[in-house]
Amino acid sequence: xxxxxxxxxxxxxxxxxxxxxxxxxxxxxxxxxxxxxxxxxxxxxxxxxxxxxxxxxxxxxxxxxxxxxxxxxxxxxxxxxxxxxxxxxxxxxxxxxxxxxxxxxxxxxxxxxxxxxxxxxxxxxxxxxxxxxxxxxxxxxxxxxxxxxxxxxxxxxxxxxxxxxxxxxxxxxxxxxxxxxxxxxxxxxxxxxxxxxxxxxxxxxxxxxxxxxxxxxxxxxxxxxxxxxxxxxxxxxxxxxxxxxxxxxxxxxxxxxxxxxxxx
Amino acid sequence: xxxxxxxxxxxxxxxxxxxxxxxxxxxxxxxxxxxxxxxxxxxxxxxxxxxxxxxxxxxxxxxxxxxxxxxxxxxxxxxxxxxxxxxxxxxxxxxxxxxxxxxxxxxxxxxxxxxxxxxxxxxxxxxxxxxxxxxxxxxxxxxxxxxxxxxxxxxxxxxxxxxxxxxxxxxxxxxxxxxxxxxxxxxxxxxxxxxxxxxxxxxxxxxxxxxxxxxxxxxxxxxxxxxxxxxxxxxxxxxxxxxxxxxxxxxxxxxxxxxxxxxxxxxxxxxxxxxxxxxxxxxxxxxxxxxxxxxxxxxxxxxxxxxxxxxxxxxxxxxxxxxxxxxxxxxxxxxxxxxxxxxxxxxxxxxxxxxxxxxxxxxxxxxxxxxxxxxxxxxxxxxxxxxxxxxxxxxxx
Numbered sequence: 001x002x003x004x005x006x007x008x009x010x011x012x013x014x015x016x017x018x019x020x021x022x023x024x025x026x027x028x029x030x031x032x033x034x035x036x037x038x039x040x041x042x043x044x045x046x047x048x049x050x051x052x053x054x055x056x057x058x059x060x061x062x063x064x065x066x067x068x069x070x071x072x073x074x075x076x077x078x079x080x081x082x083x084x085x086x087x088x089x090x091x092x093x094x095x096x097x098x099x100x101x102x103x104x105x106x107x108x109x110x111x112x113x114x115x116x117x118x119x120x121x122x123x124x125x126x127x128x129x130x131x132x133x134x135x136x137x138x139x140x141x142x143x144x145x146x147x148x149x150x151x152x153x154x155x156x157x158x159x160x161x162x163x164x165x166x167x168x169x170x171x172x173x174x175x176x177x178x179x180x181x182x183x184x185x186x187x188x189x190x191x192x193x194x195x196x197x198x199x200x201x202x203x204x205x206x207x208x209x210x211x212x213x214x215x216x217x218x219x220x221x222x223x224x225x226x227x228x229x230x231x232x233x234x235x236x237x238x239x240x241x242x243x244x245x246x247x248x249x250x251x252x253x254x255x256x257x258x259x260x261x262x263x264x
Numbered sequence: 265x266x267x268x269x270x271x272x273x274x275x276x277x278x279x280x281x282x283x284x285x286x287x288x289x290x291x292x293x294x295x296x297x298x299x300x301x302x303x304x305x306x307x308x309x310x311x312x313x314x315x316x317x318x319x320x321x322x323x324x325x326x327x328x329x330x331x332x333x334x335x336x337x338x339x340x341x342x343x344x345x346x347x348x349x350x351x352x353x354x355x356x357x358x359x360x361x362x363x364x365x366x367x368x369x370x371x372x373x374x375x376x377x378x379x380x381x382x383x384x385x386x387x388x389x390x391x392x393x394x395x396x397x398x399x400x401x402x403x404x405x406x407x408x409x410x411x412x413x414x415x416x417x418x419x420x421x422x423x424x425x426x427x428x429x430x431x432x433x434x435x436x437x438x439x440x441x442x443x444x445x446x447x448x449x450x451x452x453x454x455x456x457x458x459x460x461x462x463x464x465x466x467x468x469x470x471x472x473x474x475x476x477x478x479x480x481x482x483x484x485x486x487x488x489x490x491x492x493x494x495x496x497x498x499x500x501x502x503x504x505x506x507x508x509x510x511x512x513x514x515x516x517x518x519x520x521x522x523x524x525x526x527x528x529x530x531x532x533x534x535x536x537x538x539x540x541x542x543x544x545x546x547x548x549x550x551x552x553x554x555x556x557x558x559x560x561x562x563x564x565x566x567x568x569x570x571x572x573x574x575x576x577x578x579x580x581x582x583x584x585x586x587x588x589x590x591x592x593x594x595x596x597x598x599x600x601x602x603x604x605x606x607x608x609x610x611x612x613x614x615x616x617x618x619x620x621x622x623x624x625x626x627x628x629x630x631x632x633x634x635x636x637x638x639x640x641x642x643x644x645x646x647x648x649x650x651x652x653x654x655x656x657x658x659x660x661x
Contacts, residue, residue: 056594064594064624089624090660092596093288106520116400118375121475125520126550126558133594174520175550257468258366258413262359264286264323264332 031151031167038190039146045220047250048072051242056134059234064089066132072143073250078102080143081255085263086132096263098255099124103147104173112260119257128177134237135206135228137177148173156187159194163187178205189213191221199232206230216246287661289320289336294629294656298438300649309438315342319354330361336404340395345437347447348394354404365412371404374422376466376479378516378525379542381564381584381604385479385512385527388464390428390486397439397633398615403428417469424462427484430503439633439650441643446500449493452484453506453534460484460507473519479512485533508533522547525564540568544584556593562586566604581607595621611637611644629656 025033054066067088073081079101086095094114101107107124127139149169157166164184171178179202184194192210199205212224226239253259294315302309317340325332336355342348357370374388388405395401406426412419429450433440454460462483469476488503510531517524528541544564552559563586566579584604591597599618606612614634621627631654637644 058594089621090288091290091621091627091658116375117373121516121518123518123520123523123548125548128551129558130556130592133592133596177551253413256413257418258411262332262361264325
């Protein structure tokens with residue numbers, strides 16, 4: 001047997017052993033296993049860059065646009081590092097936002113204000129606050145680590161013809177704006193198709209729908225469109241991602257105070 | 265610093281010849297209204313001032329973003345004040361990033377510090393005080409700087425050739441001191457005057473939730489001492505720029521709920537030593553009343569061991585209270601209200617700043633500054649009739 005066959009064989013035996021175990025799992029264990037598998041499948045992208053536009057729409061249908069460039073550095077064993085540079089609206093052009101996210105301990109965040117050339121270390125308490133006035137909260141766009149939630153598997157369901165796991169997620173960090181969210185996870189690809197958020201009073205708040213998924217490097221799925229509908233205010237935000245690039249050679253030096261200051 | 269037109273044109277041509285040049289900037293229209301008639305001694309002043317300002321920016325990067333060029337000129341026209349009508353180069357900078365360090369050469373701005381009420385350790389750039397009384401507006405400073413960022417922090421070293429004089433309101437300008445500051449009579453301790461070469465460094469360390477900066481500056485003080493004098497028989501204040509050596513420490517501890525801040529300086533200047541500090545905290549209430557709005561509470565204590573005779577700092581022993589309201593709405597509406605109260609004397613400074621975006625390119629700004637003092641030997645005393653409110657409309661492109 002060559003190495004591939006050994007691995008394949010072992011995997012089959014493991015699958016046979018694991019399958020009955022999954023059935024014996026509690027809903028909490030199964031929810032966690034799904035989250036771990038999704039995380040495992042998204043591990044190894046090393047770094048990425050992308051452009052993001054946000055279309056904010058109010059109840060009356062008026063829209064305004066945001067443009068952001070996003071750089072991400074994968075950090076093994078901890079949350080990712082992220083740098084967001086704002087291009088539009090013009091009055092905040094050059095403003096940049098640096099995040100070192102962590103699983104459970106609070107994220108570290110810095111803001112660069114170009115008019116004053118000032119770097120401010122800011123508190124990460126405002127997780128529930130709107131990101132750039134949009135319907136996405138900071139906690140929706142931050143690095144999704146397994147330990148940030150506890151889970152409960154609910155059922156299997158077909159969503160728009162896609163077989164999904166339906167899983168409850170309960171935030172395990174402080175200051176979340178949600179009591180829970182319900183995620184529809186694609187059974188085949190372990191990527192989210194839809195997430196429904198419930199506010200602190202456990203009332204239906206928002207629905208996030210992922211669409212136009214593309215696969216990069218033959219492995220990593222990224223949705224080109226993420227649509228967030230706020231059911232309480234009637235407002236919505238459409239995120240559109242462009243120019244995704246992976247393994248671009250970014251390193252720690254692209255995610256420090258100096259890189260924040262020269263991010264244009 | 266006035267680089268020749270030829271140099272500028274050359275740089276621009278060279279920059280345009282490569283890849284796309286990014287052009288952005290803003291234009292401002294502002295109206296100031298003063299509540300009181302001027303003091304009898306300042307009869308040249310007015311109650312309404314209209315002013316416009318323009319700040320375009322050219323930016324170009326190449327070499328995989330490892331090199332960049334920035335040119336940011338600035339100009340303001342004021343209806344009455346010939347000193348507030350002024351131009352500056354905020355940036356004319358070449359920057360190059362290497363693996364382990366980066367270099368900046370040209371004219372630029374640098375900010376040091378953490379506190380909100382005043383910026384003691386921030387001494388690289390001269391204050392453009394005709395722009396506003398809060399000291400946040402700066403003039404471009406010629407510099408060569410090398411910066412090294414590591415896991416433990418950042419080391420910055422600066423060589424600063426060329427000194428910029430502080431701007432002061434002219435005879436018709438407002439708010440201003442009485443007597444008026446006559447910048448044409450400026451004096452220097454160093455015989456090199458504006459040609460004195462200064463140097464400075466700052467070491468910033470990360471220690472868990474703490475960020476601590478240690479800075480040193482040796483050169484011409486950006487802050488002048490005022491000497492009484494006359495010009496054409498009229499009393500004036502003469503700015504005197506002494507040499508200074510300053511050690512500064514700035515520190516911030518960041519927890520989820522609190523920001524704890526400290527700035528302390530020990531400055532040797534004008535043959536004397538003095539110590540000054542600002543320390544306090546910022547606490548933010550997130551999502552007040554189940555809304556998206558945040559309310560920040562800022563409290564700072566301000567101390568300065570200098571006595572009033574130098575007519576310099578306002579803040580010998582003062583407390584600052586601030587409220588920062590951020591609506592987190594689509595228009596980025598925010599407001600900052602601050603009061604600085606002298607703990608020993610009946611002296612107070614009140615400031616309000618509010619802004620809101622209109623559409624995608626416009627921004628409306630409201631500002632109010634109120635001064636109260638019965639201390640005849642204080643700089644604020646001269647401003648006691650200069651309370652004003654300002655409405656600004658900015659176009660960003």
